[in-house]
Amino acid sequence: MGRRLGGFFSGLGRGLLPLRCLVCEEPGTQGLDLCPDCRADLPWNRAACARCALPLPRAAPRCGRCAGLALPQASARAVFLHAAPVDQLHRRLKFHGELAASRLLGQLLAEALATAPRPQALVWLPLHRARLRQRGYDQALELARPLARALALPLLAGRLHRRRATAAQSELDAGARRRNVHGAFAVRPGPPLPAHIALFDDVMTTGATLQEAARALRLAGVERVDLWALARA
Structure with a gap:
């Protein structure tokens, strides 16, 4: 009470x-x-690749990097570029736990994603338990909560998890990023997952981490995974 x-x-x-x-x-x-x-x-990241959210001179179904690739995601939306003032607000949330920033960013996310194809549930990209203990909170979850509330979507907790800790992706090139996260995610047993899920993370760089998590969801029976992110680096 x-x-x-x-x-x-x-x-x-x-x-x-x-x-x-x-x-x-x-x-x-x-x-x-x-x-x-x-x-x-x-x-705003309005002109982008529809499969990986890479900023482009004009919006396109696929960029040159995605052409010919068998990708686990059906689409990708990164609402912003990782630039001022969004990058400043994101840092205040990620490194200082400023929940007022998460509330504002969540409102902006919901406004932008209200017109996206409607998933049946939202899943966030979880931190490894060691990183979560160190930081004390998960910044992706702090953004996913208000987003799910605003869009009236179930927020699925506990099913997708990191099986192992990985090195910081920011320190690696594109090939090393893919190797770093290979097999890092799994779906815990439980009731059947919804057929259409949106997978959310705070910042999307090459997309390697989100794609590896999307593969785990697809292997668990999810028919369609859309990638959603606050910002694209």
Whole structure:
């Protein structure tokens, strides 16, 4: 009861406090902690490859890298480029646990993905348990929660997991990234998974990690996996 009341009064407090832009601290607008000028500066990833979300001069069904490849995902959507001010908000969430940033980014994600093909459930790309213990929270989950709530999608917890820790992908080239995550994911036994799942991560770089997790979901019987991400590096 206390936890529910705490959540109620926390939500009430947010409703009574004035909106304040998390980027420049000017007044927020349109129900967001974001001012009109900073909203206009958001780096939307509108022209991209439909299979890997790679930014392109114009939107295309496949980029040159995806052509001819048998990919486990049906589509990929990265809402933003990993550039200012989204990269700053993401760092505040990832490294400082700033949940106000996750709330704002979740609202922007839901706005952009409301028109995407509708999955039956949302799954986030989980951290390995050792990294989760070290950080204390999973930034992808903190974004997936408000996104699932806003889109009224079930958020499937505990089924997809990392079987082993992997090296940081940022330190590796494209080939090494694929080898690094090969076989890193598995699906735990349980009820049949939905036929259509959206797999979410915070930042998509080459897509190797998301694709390996998508393969695990496909092997577990999922017919269609769409990749969703906050940003494309």
